[in-house]
Amino acid sequence: MQDALIRKLESFETLSDHDRAALAALVPRVRKVGARVDLIQEGDAPDNVHLVLDGYACRYKVLPDGQRQIMAYLVPGDFCDLNVFILDQMDHSIATISACQIVDIPRDAIEAITAEHPRVTRALWWCALVDEAVLREWLVNLGGRPANHRIAHLICELLLRLEAVGRITANSYDFPFTQSDIADTMGLSAVHVNRTLRELRTLGLITLKQRVMTILDVERLKAYCGYNPNYLHIKNARWSERRSVPWLGSGHGG
Numbered sequence: 001m002q003d004a005l006i007r008k009l010e011s012f013e014t015l016s017d018h019d020r021a022a023l024a025a026l027v028p029r030v031r032k033v034g035a036r037v038d039l040i041q042e043g044d045a046p047d048n049v050h051l052v053l054d055g056y057a058c059r060y061k062v063l064p065d066g067q068r069q070i071m072a073y074l075v076p077g078d079f080c081d082l083n084v085f086i087l088d089q090m091d092h093s094i095a096t097i098s099a100c101q102i103v104d105i106p107r108d109a110i111e112a113i114t115a116e117h118p119r120v121t122r123a124l125w126w127c128a129l130v131d132e133a134v135l136r137e138w139l140v141n142l143g144g145r146p147a148n149h150r151i152a153h154l155i156c157e158l159l160l161r162l163e164a165v166g167r168i169t170a171n172s173y174d175f176p177f178t179q180s181d182i183a184d185t186m187g188l189s190a191v192h193v194n195r196t197l198r199e200l201r202t203l204g205l206i207t208l209k210q211r212v213m214t215i216l217d218v219e220r221l222k223a224y225c226g227y228n229p230n231y232l233h234i235k236n237a238r239w240s241e242r243r244s245v246p247w248l249g250s251g252h253g254g
């Protein structure tokens with residue numbers, strides 16, 4: 001189960017067998033959490049670090065009028081809150097979107113592995129920096145891209161993030177997000193989300209069946225929304241070595 005974590009960290013930094021063994025020791029106990037469950041709420045005092053080993057989660061805030069804003073999606077291999085345990089209280093909430101497998105890692109375990117494993121420490125720094133880069137890109141999405149490009153951009157991003165942890169099959173991946181989830185992420189109405197997804201289908205760019213997203217033409221979808229993956233900084237991924245990603249397949253599949 002720790003494979004997703006190790007694959008993610010090795011997309012930033014080459015790890016030794018000793019490093020991998022130490023990471024495996026971080027996840028001795030995995031707990032199953034159902035969909036739509038808060039892992040921690042705004043105002044709570046953080047203690048353990050949460051690691052997603054399987055499934056999807058999100059960071060979000062709720063405004064006084066009840067409106068929800070999703071600020072990040074968390075996929076297998078992602079730490080939900082790597083650094084927030086130094087805070088007195090959470091300034092946002094973290095919840096599952098699908099059923100998840102979660103590991104609760106005590107802060108002293110994180111401090112110990114970073115003290116003894118410099119490669120792991122550098123990889124964790126990369127994780128934190130990329131989290132910030134993704135947030136910047138999402139701000140650009142909200143402020144600078146039209147609605148159809150926002151959603152296409154998100155679909156491209158999830159493809160590449162999930163490929164880095166081995167969760168892509170024939171350009172397809174689990175897509176448990178409701179139209180309301182996407183609306184709360186993109187600052188749109190659910191009706192607008194529905195219209196945009198229908199447009200992407202009509203253009204022959206995607207299919208979405210039984211909560212599985214399939215990108216029919218990766219290169220066309222990237223061109224459609226002007227997608228540039230540089231903000232993900234995945235050094236060891238094959239797609240980052242060249243401008244195109246032919247290995248993902250540019251024809252119809254899945």
